Amino acid sequence: MATNAHRSSQATIGRQTDNSPNSFLNQHLQQKTSLRYGDCYLRAPTNAFMPEWPNWIHRLSSSSCGTRAEHVRSTRTHSPVSFPLGIESVAASGSHLCDPPINCEPLGSKPPQENYIVAKQIVFDDDARGPLLAGVSKLARAVRSTLGPRGRNAVLDKGWGSPKVTKDGVTVAEDIELDDPFENLGAQLVKEAASKTNDVAGDGTTTATVLSEAIFREGLKMVATGADPMALSRGIQKAVDTAIAQIAKMATPINEKSKSDIKQVATIAGNNDPQIGDVLADAFTKVGKNGVITVEEGRSNETYVDVVEGMQFDRGFLSPHFVTNQDEVTVELDDCYILLFEEKISNNKKMIPLLEAISKAKKPLLIIAEDTEGEALATLVVNKMRGILSACAVKAPGYGDRRKAILGDIAALTGGKAIFKDLGIDLESVKVSDLGRAKQIRITSEATTIVGGAGKKADIEGRVAQIRREIEATDSDYDREKLQERLAKLAGGVAQINVGAATETEMKERKALIDDARAATQAALEEGIVPGGGTALLRCRAAVEKLEKATEGDQKLGVRIIRNVLDQPMRAIANNAGLDGAVVVNRVLQMKGKTEGYDANADKYCDLVAAGIVDPAKVVRTSLTNAASVAALLLTTESLVTEIPVEEEPAGGDHHDHGMGGGMPDMGGMGMGGMGGMGGMGGMGGMM
Structure with missing residues (x-):
């Protein structure tokens, strides 16, 4: 009789015929909570329960349950309850045996995300800004080493295939993920500034990263003395606007038909590679600044340009x-x-x-x-x-x-x-x-x-003007790309640069380098050029100092922050060249010519524009703007909220005394707490 009652109870629970409001199991299923017990989560198929109950998740004991009342904890309510599960066993295959049998899908040792509450950790004030600065500094140190003609390489482990060797700042930045969640927040925000600079100007990512870290570090010193972060932010913005106005005055337009002018810009943007300068100069002179230039992987060791007319x-x-x-x-x-x-x-x-x-x-x-x-x-x-x-x-x-x-x-x-x-x-x-x-x-x-x-020429020019207005108005990168393609086909042409290299690693690195140089050259054609090597930003210091004298309160400290960091790109370039950055900056400040500065590639002081050491004004402007924006955001941060890191369980699982399930029917229990043995073999003693 007991056995029959046992089977009857199993049949009732297995088929879930009791859907009364007083049934605890029914309530939990209707509340869409997962049931948790033992070592593994199992998802039962829809047809295992009532039609109105979707795929509910149960965590079941690996050992035989029988009909005794088991404690089950809801992952949503965290309230312990008891009721008869009516489940005979959970096999190693991930199925529990009911009447009728129900096959379940193993979901691992953690509950599914949709039913799992993740606790958060919060830090405030200096406990928040300290880790942010640490994360920003780690990112900036890795990226800073690539700046300038004598910048060093970074080797990136991709986890598969050969490692990637690059001097591209944004590539290095995008590959960095920090282990500490609070430090990682700071790194990710600065990565956003670098990425945005790359999207808009095609270059200047390393400069943006260096400036972000310098502005944030100087700002924290002011905050530590009691300055108001919001007033600092307003002062920073005023100083940036002044510096941008100076950059615009300093900019010199370049002749889009002059191959030598374009080559100068492209060579500098291409890490002083004259071959990149020649290829891009050839492409731009053929299709013009309104043309489209694409960069593709070639099939030989040579890099060449194909131009499609019409x-x-x-x-x-x-x-x-x-x-x-x-x-x-x-x-x-x-x-x-x-x-x-x-x-x-x-x-x-x-x-x-x-x-x-x-x-x-x-x-x-x-x-x-x-x-x-x-x-x-x-x-x-x-x-x-x-x-x-x-x-x-x-x-x-x-x-x-x-x-x-x-x-x-x-x-x-x-x-x-x-x-x-x-x-x-x-x-x-x-x-x-x-x-x-x-x-x-x-x-x-x-x-x-x-x-x-x-x-007619007038009709084509009208169409071109219309497309340009649409490019300025759109916020979609995809739409902008398609509009630029249409503009090129009407007003210019399409040139394809086929990149050649001896190895695949070199091919990818050169392709990325040429693509960045192309975007930087395009930026130079749009807004002109300024002296390179960090000189343009340094020459803005005088105008910012005038603004500082005319500003009061904590905003004055914000202006001072920008004045103090304008020399950071030049310092980094000099340091990477093996010189003392402070000495180089002081020497350049003593030089009278606005275009005079330090040529790190030739290791000499000269007229940089005459020597072809120039930067696109748009790149310098965008780098400073985005760096100041993210640094001001970091300075005004008062709290950080992240998920609490969850330690992964060892590969072998925990060492609790949970069995691995009873053996399959008519199979002897093998050691390790009752692992199913082969049919007909006696069970070996537990190895505990």
């Missing part, structure tokens, strides 16, 4: 029967008409009037539409093969609103009219005057290139 988009011919050059498998159309149609074209009858008009003009035709299919495509192919009309059809590039925009760009470039469906113009009513024109069109199976569009 407008190119990634759509190829719809039928190989359009091919005119059988050797190269391309379609080549000279002095061609271009139809720009937003919708699909499938009815050949609507096309016939336009095709007849073009055939009489004895000119080729390119159709750019959402798609050309069925009878319409067959008509074009047949007429081409019979020699009646040389034509080709390609799909329109892009999707949705971006497709409309690109068709509008092509219309402006070719002097045609984009036929959109919301204009209410049918294909039958399209005239030859609505079509665009181009001197040459080349189409492969993957891309279409339009060269020599017949569009």
Whole structure:
């Protein structure tokens, strides 16, 4: 009878037929809490319980439970309770045996995150700012060593493959994660300043990191003397605005058509590598400052530039029967008409009037539409093969609103009219005057290139101005990238730099270096250049000192902080070159020329602009702005909140006296607290 009662109890619990409000198990399941007991968490399938109960989690004892009342602790309420689980055993396979059996999925030794409350730790005042400074200092020390022409390399362990060797400050910064959670908060905030500088200006990440640490360190000294952090922050911002105004006055525009000027900037940004300067100068002089320059991994040891003239988009011919050059498998159309149609074209009858008009003009035709299919495509192919009309059809590039925009760009470039469906113009009513024109069109199976569009210069310039306004207005990096591609295809061109190297590690390092130098050169073309080597920031000190004299209270201390840190980049460059940074700074301050400074590469004092040692003004400005922003944020921090680190259990698990589950039915218990033995073998004694 007891056995039958035992089975009956198991059947009831296993099937979960009792869903009364008074049932504790039912209440816990409805409250969506996980049940916790023993060593492992198990997730039961949905069909194991009532339909309204999702996948609930139970932590069950590894040993045989039987029908006795077991203590279960809810991970949400943390209140101990007792009730009969009605579970026979939990096997090593992760299934507990009920009536009916329920197979469960092992979830490991920790409860699932959605049902697990994580405790937090909080620190205040100096206990918060101290670890922040320690984290910032560790990051800055690693990054500072890469600054300047004699900067040192950093070797990064990626955990797989060969280690990465780099002198790129942002790459080093992004690879740093500190063990202490409070120190890591400071490091992550400064990494944000470096990353933002890299995104905006393409260079200056190391300078931003060095300045962030210096401003924060000087600010903490002021806070320790009783200064108000908020007043310091306002003073810092005033000083930064003054320094930025001086940088703008100091900036000299460069001639975008001067290969030597561009080479100077690109060489410095490329860690004084003249080959990088030559390649980027070649690319920029070919496509202009409005062009797009992409950097790709090459297939040889040489680094070279490929330039695509005209407008190119990634759509190829719809039928190989359009091919005119059988050797190269391309379609080549000279002095061609271009139809720009937003919708699909499938009815050949609507096309016939336009095709007849073009055939009489004895000119080729390119159709750019959402798609050309069925009878319409067959008509074009047949007429081409019979020699009646040389034509080709390609799909329109892009999707949705971006497709409309690109068709509008092509219309402006070719002097045609984009036929959109919301204009209410049918294909039958399209005239030859609505079509665009181009001197040459080349189409492969993957891309279409339009060269020599017949569009008016005023229309193209208006379209370019519109795209530039959209670039300034957008907050999306993806949209900005696509808009810049459209701008390049209209106003400049597209150049691809293929990076060559002997090894994969060198290839990746050079690719990153050239990409940063490209962005820095672009920044120089936008806002001009200033003396390099940290000289530009040092020359701003006089203006900041004037502001300090005119400022009162704790804000004056904030201005003084910026005055004191403007020499930090030059100090770091000199220290990396093996000199005393303080001595170099004092020597440069005594020099009268605003462009005179220290050339660390040649180890001499000279006119830096004349020697080609220059920095883009945008890079210097962005570095100082972002560094001051994050440092002011750190100074005004009063508390830190992080999760309490959880120590991982040893790989072998804990040493509590928990069994590993009873053996499978009819199998002897083996040692180690009852591990299931093989069938027919006697159990060995426990090895405890």
